Amino acid sequence: MIRLYDTLGREKRPFVPLNPQRITMYVCGPTVYGRAHIGNARPAVVFDTLARLIRHEFGENSLVYARNVTDVDDKIIAAAVAEGVDPSVITERYERHYLEDVGALGVQPPTIAPHATQEIPAMIAMIARLIELGNAYEAQGHVLFSVPSDPDYGVLSKRDRDAMVAGARVEVAPYKRDPADFVLWKPSGEGVIGWDSPWGRGRPGWHIECSAMIRAHLGETIDIHGGGLDLIFPHHENEIAQSRCAHGGLPLARFWVHNGFVDMGAEKMSKSLGNIVTPAELLAQGHKGETLRLALLSAHYRSPLPWTEALVTQAKTNLDKLYRAAGDAQPGAPDAGVTDALSDDLNTPLALTRLMALDDPSAVKGSAALLGLLQSSAEEWFRGGADEGAIETWISMRAQAKKNRDFAAADRIRDELKAEGIILEDGPSGTTWRKE
Ligand SMILES: [Zn+2]
Numbered sequence: 001m002i003r004l005y006d007t008l009g010r011e012k013r014p015f016v017p018l019n020p021q022r023i024t025m026y027v028c029g030p031t032v033y034g035r036a037h038i039g040n041a042r043p044a045v046v047f048d049t050l051a052r053l054i055r056h057e058f059g060e061n062s063l064v065y066a067r068n069v070t071d072v073d074d075k076i077i078a079a080a081v082a083e084g085v086d087p088s089v090i091t092e093r094y095e096r097h098y099l100e101d102v103g104a105l106g107v108q109p110p111t112i113a114p115h116a117t118q119e120i121p122a123m124i125a126m127i128a129r130l131i132e133l134g135n136a137y138e139a140q141g142h143v144l145f146s147v148p149s150d151p152d153y154g155v156l157s158k159r160d161r162d163a164m165v166a167g168a169r170v171e172v173a174p175y176k177r178d179p180a181d182f183v184l185w186k187p188s189g190e191g192v193i194g195w196d197s198p199w200g201r202g203r204p205g206w207h208i209e210c211s212a213m214i215r216a217h218l219g220e221t222i223d224i225h226g227g228g229l230d231l232i233f234p235h236h237e238n239e240i241a242q243s244r245c246a247h248g249g250l251p252l253a254r255f256w257v258h259n260g261f262v263d264m265g266a267e268k269m270s271k272s273l274g275n276i277v278t279p280a281e282l283l284a285q286g287h288k289g290e291t292l293r294l295a296l297l298s299a300h301y302r303s304p305l306p307w308t309e310a311l312v313t314q315a316k317t318n319l320d321k322l323y324r325a326a327g328d329a330q331p332g333a334p335d336a337g338v339t340d341a342l343s344d345d346l347n348t349p350l351a352l353t354r355l356m357a358l359d360d361p362s363a364v365k366g367s368a369a370l371l372g373l374l375q376s377s378a379e380e381w382f383r384g385g386a387d388e389g390a391i392e393t394w395i396s397m398r399a400q401a402k403k404n405r406d407f408a409a410a411d412r413i414r415d416e417l418k419a420e421g422i423i424l425e426d427g428p429s430g431t432t433w434r435k436e
Helices: 038-058 074-083 087-104 120-132 161-167 206-217 229-246 279-284 289-297 309-326 336-343 348-357 361-370 378-382 388-403 407-419
Strands: 003-006 011-014 023-027 063-067 136-139 142-145 182-187 202-204 222-228 253-259 262-264 422-427 430-435
Touching (some): 023 038, 038 063, 038 087, 038 222, 038 279, 038 336, 038 361, 120 142, 120 202, 120 229, 182 206, 182 229, 206 229, 222 229, 279 289, 289 348, 309 361, 309 378, 309 388, 336 348, 336 361, 388 407, 388 430, 407 422
Parallel strands (some): 023 222, 222 253
Antiparallel strands (some): 142 182, 422 430
16 A cells, blocks of 8 residues: 655545546656756656656556656747757757656656647647636736636645745736736737737746646646656745636645755755756766666655765665675565555655665665666676775675685675676775785
8 A cells, every 4th residue: 555645635645546447647847958967867766766666556557657847938939049949849858858867866757748849739728727717817928827816726735825926036027917827828029939819929837837837748637747846835835826717716736746956055955056967977977877866766755855976975885785696686576674665655765775774685685776776787787897885895795704704605696706807805904805
């Protein structure tokens, strides 16, 4: 039984899907105008892990996982203008990079990846419906959602009106009836990407794309809606308002699942603060994707994750140990302790602790797979010569073997390292190493 924390209900509840043969999960995906940083990669890894758990529990084909691509947005338009290219040049480039980056972290492709630019008719239809119902209005080429028309607005973020207006840093625009109202459609000037609509040539606001694409691909009420904590307000609050008003009050999602930030020092990692580290940089430095994945899973998904070099080093050391423990075993059934930890609101730190303590190689391999780890062979992992972290791991394993009076194992480790040009030297204060 999987239990998940629901941000809207503010409680952990058993996850009982509406239809266990067709479980629906939607996660807000990237706006493709720049390279993803490691904080952007966290939701991709967290929800990939949740998808693996759901498929393990309910069956390989039980889950429809949608992650959208926002490929029309003012930041994209600005980037296209800056480079003097069509917006599609920007979006295709950065979508490709995004898929490469999260792919390197072992993130499997979602079942569907709807693109905003391909779904404009569905958005126009939903906007028209909201106008018809009195939840939206047209003004000066814009269509705005009328926040006062929805008495339940604020149900997710539980903010009062003034805090909501301040939190959204809303523009007080002359065409708005209320400062909290938000844009569903806006006009596109000459030479700016746009589509014909009943309200003139324009483009959608950001929030409507998710509501419209969820309805088009998954249904009116889905099982899980996910994303980063920063999306709770205003983005998810606005998605809820649009969808509930358009669908006669039906809830948009039964579980709202939000991951915490990746922090750099005391600050959230963010492009606007300029303190970002990207998977691309880390991979170029020689870190392996699985190391970054394990580092991202080492804190509970709802907790902040401080990103440090020590975190990455520890993840590498742990993977070296796991690969050594698994050897070239075939994956067996996952260990019950590991699945229990994951089923308890995706408790990955506890799952990793239990994984590290397993000694049956096929259980190690099978349990790690549920976390998206140990996806290559031990030989591939260690190929290319041992690096310093791996050598230290070997040395401590050899010390352990000697302590256990397993001198054959200790000698094997020494000989294997020698074959890679690493000489161990035993001294009074322990073992040191040098290159041959
Ligand atoms: Zn969204």
